[in-house]
Each structure stands twice: as C-alpha cells, then as structure tokens.
Amino acid sequence: MSRTLRAILILLLVASCGGRSGTGTSSNMLDDACAILRANPDYKRAFRATERKWGVPMHVQMATIHQESKFVSDARTPFKYTLGVIPMGRQSSAYGYSQALDGTWDEYRNETGRRSARRNNIRDATDFMGWYMDGSRERLGISMSDARNQYLAYHEGRTGYARGSYRGKAWLVNVAGKVQTRSQMYQGQLRRCR
Numbered sequence: 395m396s397r398t399l400r401a402i403l404i405l406l407l408v409a410s411c412g413g414r415s416g417t418g419t420s421s422n423m424l425d426d427a428c429a430i431l432r433a434n435p436d437y438k439r440a441f442r443a444t445e446r447k448w449g450v451p452m453h454v455q456m457a458t459i460h461q462e463s464k465f466v467s468d469a470r471t472p473f474k475y476t477l478g479v480i481p482m483g484r485q486s487s488a489y490g491y492s493q494a495l496d497g498t499w500d501e502y503r504n505e506t507g508r509r510s511a512r513r514n515n516i517r518d519a520t521d522f523m524g525w526y527m528d529g530s531r532e533r534l535g536i537s538m539s540d541a542r543n544q545y546l547a548y549h550e551g552r553t554g555y556a557r558g559s560y561r562g563k564a565w566l567v568n569v570a571g572k573v574q575t576r577s578q579m580y581q582g583q584l585r586r587c588r
Contacts, residue, residue, distance in 0.1 A: 426583065
C-alpha cells in the first residue's frame with residue numbers, strides 16, 4: 395500500500411471517530427418532556443420566552459427540536475460521499491438545535507436585528523423557530539398549535555408548503571405525523587409536570 399493511500403485511510407479513520415457534543419439531554423429521556431426540562435432549566439426558560447413572544451406552544455417547539463436535532467446543540471446533516479468513502483461536504487447547511495439553513499438563519503438575524511444569535515444556543519434557536527412559525531401562521535394561516543403543518547412548512551419552506559411539495563413525499567408526511575404525535579405526548583406530560 396502506498397504511503398499516500400495509507401495516509402488518506404488513516405485520516406478518514408480519525409475523522410470518523412469524532413464524538414457528538416453539545417447535548418445536555420440523554421437519549422433515554424427524550425420521550426419525557428418533564429425530564430428534559432428538569433435536566434436543562436435553560437431549555438424551559440427558552441421555550442417559555444418563545445411561547446410568550448411568538449405564541450408557539452412549548453410542546454410544539456419541543457417536538458420540532460426533537461425531530462430536527464434530538465436536542466443536540468451542534469447537530470449537522472450527514473456527509474455526502476463519493477465512491478461511498480470520500481466525504482464531499484454536508485447534505486445541507488442545516489445546523490444546531492433548530493437545523494436552520496444558513497440563508498434562513500441570516501434572514502432571521504437581519505429581520506429581527508439579532509446579529510449575534512447562534513444556532514447552537516437554545517434561546518436563539520427557539521426564538522428562530524418562533525419567528526419562522528409566526529411567519530407561517532401569518533402567510534399560510536397555520537395555527538401555532540398545529541405541529542404537523544407547522545413542521546411541513548418548516549421543512550419544505552413556506553413556498554414549498556404553499557405549492558404542496560410535501561404531498562409527493564410520503565416519508566415526510568409520515569415524519570410530520572410523528573411530530574404531531576410527539577407534540578401531543580409532550581403537551582400531556584407538560585400539564586402534569588408544571
């Protein structure tokens with residue numbers, strides 16, 4: 395084996411060993427809204443602030459973040475690979491709790507004046523989601539408590555949602571249904587733990 399090929403293989407092996415960081419929530423508590431909030435008091439403050447400011451219920455925010463990042467602050471989309479092994483960049487620019495894309499995040503920061511907002515900060519991420527979902531309510535008439543359709547507009551973009559682009563994506567409609575179900579589950583749990 396040539397030195398160059400050996401070096402590339404070692405580099406790929408080392409790169410694949412990177413661990414996940416930035417989460418304060420273990421995966422075994424993701425089905426318990428009360429446990430998530432007890433373990434992360436800053437989440438609770440962020441969700442409440444967004445609910446007060448934008449009107450998005452806590453359970454809708456939590457279900458959306460669960461689907462987008464599983465509460466991992468520095469979540470990113472997977473790599474694309476050429477020939478099955480050579481990484482060629484990420485699938486998209488989505489990053490952080492809310493998996494906001496670069497362009498949408500920049501639009502949010504410009505429109506709200508929150509220039510120093512960071513996608514890996516829970517308060518900024520929930521404020522972004524509130525801003526986005528408020529825009530979907532305004533432009534598309536989607537209720538703030540309608541986790542399914544808010545998620546579809548969030549995933550497809552408002553223009554895509556208005557065109558019905560999700561209708562040809564059975565997998566996405568299924569995911570949106572799961573977001574709705576999780577939202578309802580979290581809502582019931584939050585009533586008991588408040």
